[in-house]
Amino acid sequence: MFAVIKTGGKQYRVAANDLLKVEKVAGNAGDIVEFVEVLAVGEGDNVEIGAPFVAGAVVTAEVVEQGKARTVIAFKKRRRQNSRRARGNRQLHTAVRISEILTGGAKPSKAAAAKKEDVAEASAEAENKPARKAAPKKAAAAAESE
Structure with missing residues (x-):
């Protein structure tokens, strides 16, 4: 073929x-x-x-x-x-x-293979997700100490 x-x-x-x-x-x-x-x-x-x-x-x-x-x-x-x-x-x-x-x-x-743009977006999302989860915990810890 x-x-x-x-x-x-x-x-x-x-x-x-x-x-x-x-x-x-x-x-x-x-x-x-x-x-x-x-x-x-x-x-x-x-x-x-x-x-x-x-x-x-x-x-x-x-x-x-x-x-x-x-x-x-x-x-x-x-x-x-x-x-x-x-x-x-x-x-x-x-x-x-x-x-x-x-x-x-x-x-x-x-x-x-994934395109470079897709890989860059996936890595950016992976970096942003832990930061978003950490922020509410810090706010909750600050509220408990007051």
Whole structure:
């Protein structure tokens, strides 16, 4: 079974256990990420094409590593003007291994990694809850001493 996914402004044809480098995706090595922008899913002659995406299709992948590509030099020169400029860029990329291609709203066998925003909100809530519980106890203790 194969799928065509869209990520980082590019399209990739993937199958299970494929290893590919995509534009940077949030996550550490070992995390599971989901690609929900699936353009086509199929096997052999049985191919389902989305408009624009296939409903209920998800591709899960495991982050293998985060890295940088080789340096690309952008060199500009104006002849006979003693003018030149060189700039380098190392594009960030993520190596992922495709785990599963799911259709029909099926759930992945491994849970996807929580987004950074969700983790930050959860930790903020965890920090605030004990502080709220401690305040009434202090107020009650102060009322008993009076």
